[in-house]
Amino acid sequence: MRATIMHAAGDVRIENVPDATIVEPTDAVVRVTRACICGSDLWPYRGMEPSEGGQSMGHEAIGVVEDIGADVRTLKRGDTVIMPFACSDGTCAFCKEHLYTACVHVAFFGNNGMMGAQAEAIRIPNADGTLFAIRQKIDDALMPAVLTLSDVMGTGHHAAVVAKVGPGKDVAVVGDGAVGLCGVIAAKRLGAERIIILGHHADRIALAREFGATDVVSERGPQAIGRVRQLTRGEGAHAVLECVGHGAAMATAIEITRSGGAVGRVGVPQDETMPASQPAFYRNITIGGGPAPVRAYIDELLPDILEGRIQPAKVFDRVVDLDGVPKGYREMNDRKSIKVMIRP
Amino acid sequence: MRATIMHAAGDVRIENVPDATIVEPTDAVVRVTRACICGSDLWPYRGMEPSEGGQSMGHEAIGVVEDIGADVRTLKRGDTVIMPFACSDGTCAFCKEHLYTACVHVAFFGNNGMMGAQAEAIRIPNADGTLFAIRQKIDDALMPAVLTLSDVMGTGHHAAVVAKVGPGKDVAVVGDGAVGLCGVIAAKRLGAERIIILGHHADRIALAREFGATDVVSERGPQAIGRVRQLTRGEGAHAVLECVGHGAAMATAIEITRSGGAVGRVGVPQDETMPASQPAFYRNITIGGGPAPVRAYIDELLPDILEGRIQPAKVFDRVVDLDGVPKGYREMNDRKSIKVMIRP
Structure with a gap:
């Protein structure tokens, strides 16, 4: 599959990488329907030292569950899901307090060996705890706004x-x-x-x-x-x-x-x-x-998005496919774009 | 009257200074019955540059109102009062929110030309807003505990x-x-x-x-x-x-x-x-x-002191008169004393 890899400051490439697959029985694989470039992605874009193998990028996405591990209980193939920028187990003391970004198993997409979401698909650890499944039918026009619940x-x-x-x-x-x-x-x-x-x-x-x-x-x-x-x-x-x-x-x-x-x-x-x-x-x-426990806020914010009371999707002023991602980084870094949405 | 003046690091003296008197019609003069030395007094005690005229010390006291200005409304001579370490007008937006230490007329005793409370008496600006008058009769044995409400x-x-x-x-x-x-x-x-x-x-x-x-x-x-x-x-x-x-x-x-x-x-x-x-x-x-709005807490803490549920006076392990104040500083600085009470 294709994914975004940063090799050094200013050097973002779309590359072929091994397909996202189930590794742990608590994993899901999500086909990314929309992702985006974050302001925080610009910090390494400006300062990253060249690194062997590079850094997989992207931590905001919505998508469709393509596969689930044997122990996943709350999700099924075909579910539309919001992927918060951090994964969390959903069961620890901090998750119970809704501070998901302090989960004892917290891991950040695109960091420490976790693959990023600016890709065709992504493996989601602790899928039950991490993913927010959308059960209602949502007009496709609202999906960019839903995407903003993954982070921004x-x-x-x-x-x-x-x-x-x-x-x-x-x-x-x-x-x-x-x-x-x-x-x-x-x-x-x-x-x-x-x-x-x-x-x-x-x-x-x-x-x-x-x-x-x-x-x-x-x-x-x-x-x-x-x-x-x-x-x-x-x-x-x-x-x-x-x-x-x-x-x-x-x-x-x-x-x-x-x-x-x-x-x-x-x-x-x-x-x-x-x-x-x-x-x-x-x-x-x-x-x-600190890092926002965005998963905790979806229940509160989603209705306002679905009923049009807030329109955060307006922050997206560019839409690119994966091939357009390097240009998207450039434009955000040059302040020509506020935020770039990616349709892989 | 006699008061405590710091002239430089390690140099604390008891000196004769002009009597505390009413200057503004909103002032009161309080005869100090008990004051104390604060941990924060040790910062200048360790680092103060020699200064002409020195620095008047002390910002914690209880005492008795000796005189009031023409515009003072809520106090009368003979009232027993707690003097919070900062004076406040009692009427500004911050005072109304009980953040007295952010009062638009806030001033700290012993700072910026205000005289300090390690003295026989002290002038209190904005007396109505600053002083907390104790209306009930209090056993003298509880007065050291009451004193702690002025700061610590x-x-x-x-x-x-x-x-x-x-x-x-x-x-x-x-x-x-x-x-x-x-x-x-x-x-x-x-x-x-x-x-x-x-x-x-x-x-x-x-x-x-x-x-x-x-x-x-x-x-x-x-x-x-x-x-x-x-x-x-x-x-x-x-x-x-x-x-x-x-x-x-x-x-x-x-x-x-x-x-x-x-x-x-x-x-x-x-x-x-x-x-x-x-x-x-x-x-x-x-x-x-930050600087505690101690005045705001007196209503809540005083009953616990009067009924013996909390005993903060135990932090006082030395009692001195004014002549003993220099030694009191030395002992607190040497960690021989936790906190020194002064009976002027």
Whole structure:
């Protein structure tokens, strides 16, 4: 079968790899109907050292179950499934608390030898615990939106939940990538009154406004901080969604948070330390977040997608087949595309 | 009147200073009946550069109102009052949310020109908002415990609240100083099942056990982390109270927190950055805390003190008069005393 392999920074290739097959009796094999390229895929795209054999890419997908192992109980061939970006056993203490990304058997697709989802098919370990089977009939036009539940929409929602977004709150979203844009959707959906997006790409800002952003701050650094304060009675935002992952974004996120407020961070942190420890402390700011337990959020978000109340699929502004994936990486990296959907 | 002035690291003197008097019509003057030395006073005691005129010390006190300004409405001469370590106006948006330490008029006793409480008397700005008047008659023997509500007990409680301590939770307390010990009291009071104290001073550990600690971890660094994990099914503690303030303590706090758990930090951070950003992220750990809004907690904690259910006064193992204050600093700094009470 064909799959996406990254060999070094900027070097993404579509290659023939061994077919996905059942290895453990708890596995399923899913034929990927839609996958996508994640903002976090751009970190290795910019910095990966050349590696022998390369790195299998992709951790977001929906598809159809093609095969199941002997011990799989809740799925059958032909089921349409959402594949969260991490696999989880569904039975450990953390899974029972719905923190699936802390599962004692957690494994991330495309990492540590697990194959990625930017491929024709993918092997799913712990299929019962990992996959979310969609039992209702869904119009194909809604499938791109359903795909966002495998990561980007669930991740934006996680940032909003951790930042304690709620009715009447002032919210700021740091980063206008696809996750930040889904953070805007989540903030609006959770009742935020003012939603300030920090970003400076015209196409993304336009989409943020469409999703419910009430204010745009295109300045950076101290200017951005001043502008957000100005928009929030000099206080800062109650809830701040950090959707970038580098230190400067985190510092801005902390500085624009109101005393007693919370930062929900979902940008994969690129630094070992966190900035602005003292400002965060003196203002009693809470900082939380991490890999979103997106599986936990599907039950809550899917109805809103199926009934058209939220339209996260708008973050996809390019659709490619597998051959188009290398170009998709290039365009996302060059900021020509917000997010690329793949139809293998 | 006489007051405590620090002139440089290690140089604490009792000096004659101008009497505390009403300056603003919203002021009160309080005769200090009991004050104390805080662990945070030891940071300048170890590192303060020599300064002209020195630094007035002390931010924890109880006392009796001696005088009030013309605009003071809720207090009268002779009232017994608790003086939280920060003054607050009681009317701003943050005070209404009970985050008094974020008051738009917040000021910290002994800082930025405000006189300190290790003195015969002290001027209290915004007296109506700042002081908590005790209306019931209290046995003098309970007054040391009441004094702890001005900072140390309220601060330990804040750490526990921010760390989301609750019934059945596993709690770890990093630091066996007076705040950490009050954190143990708070954790027990809030229903924690297992309370692990990290520390290695025999007298403090003994008191921690008396306050409800179920386990003691005297190792440091990786060994301490391993021990806490061993005590918590390999997972870490749900709630971790960071009561030290330096980077190594914070790194330990994060590493011993269970995935999805929370760190409540009240140790004054000595570093500009926070360590272990990536472990905190990958395990979805929440980090919060800061200067405790101790005034907000008095209503909840005072009855437990008056009825003897908690006995935070046991952290005081030395009592001195003003002349004894320099020795008190020395003994706390040398770890010969846990916390020194002052009867001016």
